[in-house]
Amino acid sequence: MRKIKIGLFGFGVVGQGIHQVLGRSKNANAEIIGICVRNPDKPRAVAADRSLFTASPDAILDNPEVDLVVEVIDDAAASYDIVRRALLKGIPVVSGNKTMLARHLPELIAIQKENGVALLYDASSCGSIPVIRNLEEYYDNDLLLEVKGILNGSSNYILSRVFDHGADYADALRQAQELGFAESDPSFDIEGYDSLFKLVIITVHALGAYVAPERIFTYGISTIHDSDIRYAREKGVKIKLVAQVVKVSDECFTMFVMPEFVTPDKYIYSVDDEYNGVVIRGECYDRQFMFGKGAGSLPTASSILSDIMARLHDYRYEYKKMNFLQKPDYTTEITLRIYARYSETDVPHILRFDRIYEQYYSDDSNYVIADVSLSELLAKRDRLRSEDVFLANLTRFFQDRDC
């Protein structure tokens, strides 16, 4: 059995995790032969051979011994540069950078094809949950109807604190930051961008379609108020930040990320704390639910290990669904039923509602339950956010108990 020689980019939380995981696995035929970091002399928590470190990407990319580049750096622009260069040189790559992938997948897929070289990235979406691989290999038919889930652990941790432990939102956010779940700038997590980038990647493997992030409605939880939490509690539901891609007809699919009122009969209702949960629904296979740790050093590193091991068998994504003759088109021309809470401003004058079911006014806050088109939400997103409006999805796309 050959041994894969790895050039590692990045030695932060995940990079150190990979080093540890490879050390623990007695049968992993892989070794790290070089580690590129910004500052090779910085002291590290995990002991690694000092001679492996370099600050020069070229020292890795020009080393003919390197069979595989594993890229787990934080900076999307630097990640893109390294991944692109490695692939153009014919070196296969394992990457965990969802921001970079969500922005550059079409080009990186084209380079893979032209150069006959593999790029694997299962760790980029939902950490240890094997979503990409299963969509690519196991659900590799055209019967898929929906992928829906909680894809971001930090925002879910905050919402769990609020709902299960009665914390207030600001305290929960602080706790998440102290535990290292939320970044020092937490907007990436709580505004939904992390979930969005994962959804873009998932959709490539779910339906064979790439949709650029800016075309997708994304609304986070930063505008949540006590009145929203109270409302949800009274109705016996939890507020979760949910990403979904849904086939709304044979010809069309839609995608969005936004808070949702989740009833206790749904699988994702019980996905709490920093966990992720994904429901895959198909025409014949009903619903599959996958649940696990979506982030963290060792769960993410073990997902990277799966991609490394796959390379021992020359595995690559085939992007099979991109070659299907009949593929659905992306649409935002669908109607969602939503809850919209507002205070200062008058939401019915911002959003053109198709139909209003309920309106509530009080000194404290106002809300409306109404139908609105997704394209309308997308067009008004920035204004809604700046006016401190909270939105939650109430739509059921499938009449039976959905996910």
Added chain:
Amino acid sequence: MRKIKIGLFGFGVVGQGIHQVLGRSKNANAEIIGICVRNPDKPRAVAADRSLFTASPDAILDNPEVDLVVEVIDDAAASYDIVRRALLKGIPVVSGNKTMLARHLPELIAIQKENGVALLYDASSCGSIPVIRNLEEYYDNDLLLEVKGILNGSSNYILSRVFDHGADYADALRQAQELGFAESDPSFDIEGYDSLFKLVIITVHALGAYVAPERIFTYGISTIHDSDIRYAREKGVKIKLVAQVVKVSDECFTMFVMPEFVTPDKYIYSVDDEYNGVVIRGECYDRQFMFGKGAGSLPTASSILSDIMARLHDYRYEYKKMNFLQKPDYTTEITLRIYARYSETDVPHILRFDRIYEQYYSDDSNYVIADVSLSELLAKRDRLRSEDVFLANLTRFFQDRDC
């Protein structure tokens, strides 16, 4: 893109499901070119071209056009004969027959290797949940600690009726039979053999080890009494029929199938009705939970479709873990803490307990909570069953919240 030409053996519930699923998938490059059944003239619920049917296996196996044999017949002996002959002729096979596979895997793996031909069988374990494929491909390292789950939908349906709907056991069994979940001879499901055969197959892909079914302790739910159900309800737990393979040390693993008292904090607590749920635990990836429909015509057929599609890309199991240099050995020399309920007989005189924690006597029934070795249970299994003893596992192998 080439089109796979399928020779189908069996046109029962699953066979008809495959015919339907292939019809619904516009991008499935596969067609059925022959169907072997015992009685080709029998009327069928699903309309298929009459000219495809034959009663002669040779008409399929000798047809040079056939690229793939899909075998979904009920009879394990006939299944073995067909699968073996097909593989020896170099024709790849997709099979869903867990009984046959659990008994003959070592020989069938050897034939695959010698003849360079593939045998796929993801549908054999947990229907639509992709357990085998994930263990083989994604968890293809040596960090796995445990696979544990509810692998049989019929027995779980019965137990759900009893716990969630207050039905009594006999009524629940009758209901399961009326709904087609339990066979007319339900012992296969409720005595744990169906779960056992799936566990044998799963263990080949989880740890690279084959253990013959007769070496594995298997105890079902047929001896359950009202007093057991009452006891479990009082303790706030559910009784589930659980199959598990567990690494108990670096050198050893154990396996068994038996009822378990499941507390509400476990993932499998919420696996109700005819659903299956599997927890995969590893050293670094923590726990993954997969949940879905374990049986039924279309869920099983869609799993078969995944295997058929995999053949379009020449996929085969590599049985990677069988080649690991350091593999754990099977042991039954471990201690389990159990609940044993008895009435007529005196269990402490049948089973040699290591330690007794609780004993309860009443006119109605008696029970004991005690430590006992798995080898002792295996040796006394038939006697316990014949004496109407009910057993439930209480052991926690991992101190944190396990599955």
